[in-house]
Amino acid sequence: MNGKTIIAALLGACVMLAVVWFGWSAGWVDVAMTEQDQPGGMAADAGDETTRKVAYWVAPMDPNFRQEKPGKSPMGMDLIPVYTDQINQGASISIHPQIAQNLGVRTAKASVGDFHRTVHAVGYTQWDEASFEMLHPRAAGWIEKFWLKSVGDTVKRGEVLYELFAPLLVSAQREYVTAIRSNNRALIDAAEDRMSALGFTRQQISALRKSRKVSGRLKVQSDRDAVVTHIGVREGNYIKPETNIATLASLKTIWLDVDVFEADSIWMREGLAASVQFAGYPGDVWHSQVAYVYPELDPKTRSLRLRMVMDNRDGRLRPNMFSKVTIQAEPRVDVLSVPREAVIHSGNGARVVVALGDGRFAVNAVKTGVVNQERVEILQGLKAGDDVVISGQFLLDAEANGEEALQRLDSSMDMMMKDSDSQPAQKQAIFATGTVVERTGENTLMINHAPILALEWPAMTMQFRAAPGVSIDHVNSNDRVEFLLEPEADGSYCISELHKTGDAR
Incomplete structure (x- = not known):
């Protein structure tokens, strides 16, 4: 994003603020908690107002100006009350259809169905590891010939691995030859069983029965194609049954x-x-x-x-x-969900903007569950069939929440004081946009962000940490995002709010 684009974006945000402010003054945009917020008895009859508890008083033209008791605003207008039940009901906003169209407001249904991930x-x-084969001798002796040269060698089925001289093996062959000459079936079977137990193959036993010649070496062969993954001995070593000669594995x-x-x-x-x-x-x-x-x-x-x-x-x-x-x-069945774009994440939790009809919108706090590539599970705060805003909700949410409007749309302006008493200033949040490069940890993202004028940062790729309570599960690589940055004690900046606006691909 070049400098001209940044200036155009800032001018566009200022024009939009001016349009919303003008619309509010002209009656096109009406920011209120509920119908009962209207002064002069427009929202509730006098009998109801006498039983409702006033939380504080605000200026009609500046909801950021608050007092604990009735009085005059800096413009000389009577302050109007804000009731406690209005605060609990959540923020809402009424917008002229033309303004909503200019903001690009689009909605989608909260629906129940199968939730795929x-x-x-x-x-x-x-x-x-199930293919590993450890080679151990059946009798103590000496390796006369060792054909395995190095780890990584491949061997074929039937290939000789090593030749072993062991007195016990020689003795077993002699006993077998003697049994054959005696023509005693019981002795022959016993001698064959002993040779099998000592590692002789059927072919080697059959060859000895025919030749009746005792061999001083036992040739140990591979019973499959394999790869050598470990060598424990070398030619000439004396080995015992517990010696690991080599390890073979299959690919x-x-x-x-x-x-x-x-x-x-x-x-x-x-x-x-x-x-x-x-x-x-x-x-x-x-x-x-x-x-x-x-x-x-x-x-x-x-x-x-x-x-x-x-x-x-x-x-x-x-x-x-x-x-x-x-x-x-x-998939999980019967899950209430909304599009991922509908959920606004911040350090105070998640919320969505609900379209009430006739140009009215409400901000609902929601409890979210699991997330997939397109939708977010809603555990609390919505019902099936609710119309949720999936485009333009950042502006609606900012307008409905009064104090946060300028903070989100113009991050370079100073935070406004909450009331006439000099309360400690809050940390200034800075608005930024960019594209997610990758997720680098449980709560960290690598973001290629646009220039941030408030910090005098050029466009670059940086890693940001999400503040406690801010979820990043709803964004993936190549997602375009809008986010707020807040300074930390060490001078770095963390993400206090994160919203997906589209896919860069």
């Missing part, structure tokens, strides 16, 4: 460990379908499913680990490859 995560391949299947954020962990179940893409194979998609959900979260990253078993009979995948994973979670 697509979880995006990253994964890393590793050896299928026909490979594990994919996937890390998902804590907020997404409640959706994870074994059996969920997933699609996987690897950077080394652009455009290719592997299909798998969640085979195992680990029982605990990582103590450092606060992420939940999942395991998928990938078919790798073609040998294209290798351990330690990076991947992008998309998991389709099971």
